[in-house]
Amino acid sequence: MKAIILAGGYATRLRPISYVIPKLLFPVVGKPMVHWTLDMLKKFGVNEVILGVNYLADLLRAELGSTYDGMHVRYSLEKTPLGTAGPIKLASHLTKLHGTFLAMNGDVIADINIRRMLSHHLKTEASITDALHEVMDPRRFGVVELDSAHRILRFVEKPNLNEAPSRLANAGIYLIEPDVLRMIPDDRKFSLERQIFPGLARQRRLSGFTFPGYWFDIGNLSDYQRANFELLSRKAGKSTLQEKRSKVSNRSALRPPVYVGRGSRIESGSSLGPFVLIGKSGQVGKRTRITKSIIFDEVTIGEGSRVDGAVIASNVTIGKNVKIERGSTLSPYVQVGDGVRIGENAVVHPYKEVATNVSPGKHVM
Numbered sequence: 001m002k003a004i005i006l007a008g009g010y011a012t013r014l015r016p017i018s019y020v021i022p023k024l025l026f027p028v029v030g031k032p033m034v035h036w037t038l039d040m041l042k043k044f045g046v047n048e049v050i051l052g053v054n055y056l057a058d059l060l061r062a063e064l065g066s067t068y069d070g071m072h073v074r075y076s077l078e079k080t081p082l083g084t085a086g087p088i089k090l091a092s093h094l095t096k097l098h099g100t101f102l103a104m105n106g107d108v109i110a111d112i113n114i115r116r117m118l119s120h121h122l123k124t125e126a127s128i129t130d131a132l133h134e135v136m137d138p139r140r141f142g143v144v145e146l147d148s149a150h151r152i153l154r155f156v157e158k159p160n161l162n163e164a165p166s167r168l169a170n171a172g173i174y175l176i177e178p179d180v181l182r183m184i185p186d187d188r189k190f191s192l193e194r195q196i197f198p199g200l201a202r203q204r205r206l207s208g209f210t211f212p213g214y215w216f217d218i219g220n221l222s223d224y225q226r227a228n229f230e231l232l233s234r235k236a237g238k239s240t241l242q243e244k245r246s247k248v249s250n251r252s253a254l255r256p257p258v259y260v261g262r263g264s265r266i267e268s269g270s271s272l273g274p275f276v277l278i279g280k281s282g283q284v285g286k287r288t289r290i291t292k293s294i295i296f297d298e299v300t301i302g303e304g305s306r307v308d309g310a311v312i313a314s315n316v317t318i319g320k321n322v323k324i325e326r327g328s329t330l331s332p333y334v335q336v337g338d339g340v341r342i343g344e345n346a347v348v349h350p351y352k353e354v355a356t357n358v359s360p361g362k363h364v365m
């Protein structure tokens with residue numbers, strides 16, 4: 001089977017980090033988000049993946065190349081963003097889509113059985129089968145009304161609370177019959193959720209597949225943190241995950257769950273966790289304390305520093321005795337001088353040098 005991953009869009013709610021790093025390359029427990037998707041697709045026998053890309057496409061291409069674990073990876077580049085349906089049509093000119101194919105949002109991580117979804121799809125003879133997941137707040141999602149035969153009777157994108165037909169949300173994973181391609185115009189921005197699904201639902205050609213496993217949609221930083229912390233808990237449980245060639249001093253304290261990436265060094269007297277993820281080739285100096293934080297690759301944190309509840313993107317350098325308070329975001333290549341205090345919910349834009357204290361909530365740009 002072939003799969004199309006929607007990997008474009010500007011990820012505005014993940015700015016400023018997403019100015020420099022495409023959303024699909026944000027790390028989630030030791031690997032870029034897109035690897036979670038590719039690993040899942042591989043497990044179910046997908047052999048060709050087409051990424052629908054535009055913004056920061058070169059970085060995705062540089063990371064993934066043309067094969068991933070034996071699957072062919074191709075890129076379908078939009079000149080301007082084509083929404084969620086347009087990229088599927090564009091991809092159909094790059095590769096022949098004869099049989100049922102899979103398409104999905106690139107910003108979801110799901111424990112879903114595609115084999116089961118496919119047999120459901122073939123049984124219901126729908127034009128599209130949409131994976132559904134129950135959510136607390138349906139307003140951020142596409143929401144459906146489902147009948148007892150699993151047919152979607154109504155599809156409403158981003159409803160108000162009083163318009164939401166249920167709490168069953170579109171999980172952003174679809175099995176699609178090629179005849180649907182005729183409904184999507186060429187070279188024009190077009191939306192699956194607003195311009196295809198509602199009509200298909202009225203014609204009873206849209207089927208819903210609910211699944212029990214986990215599902216994360218990574219729209220903003222708090223979704224991103226939740227996905228990391230929950231998946232870390234699932235993978236690490238009450239222990240520490242430590243990758244090869246990492247070095248953790250036996251005079252440091254790790255409070256699980258903690259993840260330490262390949263080649264990272266944690267020096268003596270430091271304390272990490274609970275809920276700390278350190279990417280590849282990181283360095284944590286002596287007597288540094290980190291709690292509830294996500295640290296991307298190649299980050300250096302000087303001795304005696306304190307980091308709590310922060311997201312620190314790749315290639316950041318932090319001096320000695322720095323204090324980074326809850327809810328702060330440091331973008332790629334930021335440098336923080338010795339003794340600086342970064343207040344709660346402060347945001348530092350890419351490449352900034354910070355030599356003086358940053359007050360809570362302030363944006364350094």
Ligand code: GDD
Nearest residue numbers: 006007008009052081082083087105106107141142170217
């Ligand atoms: N190639 C391409 N071009 N991809 C795009 C474009 C575009 O113009 N616009 C968005 N995407 C990609 C995004 O990268 C993301 O992976 C996916 O399409 C969905 O776009 P979002 O902008 O993240 O949409 P959303 O999260 O608000 O809503 C969608 O996802 C929800 C589940 O996570 C909808 O599909 C909802 O119905 C759904 O419930």
Ligand code: MG
Nearest residue numbers: 107217218219
């Ligand atoms: Mg999304």
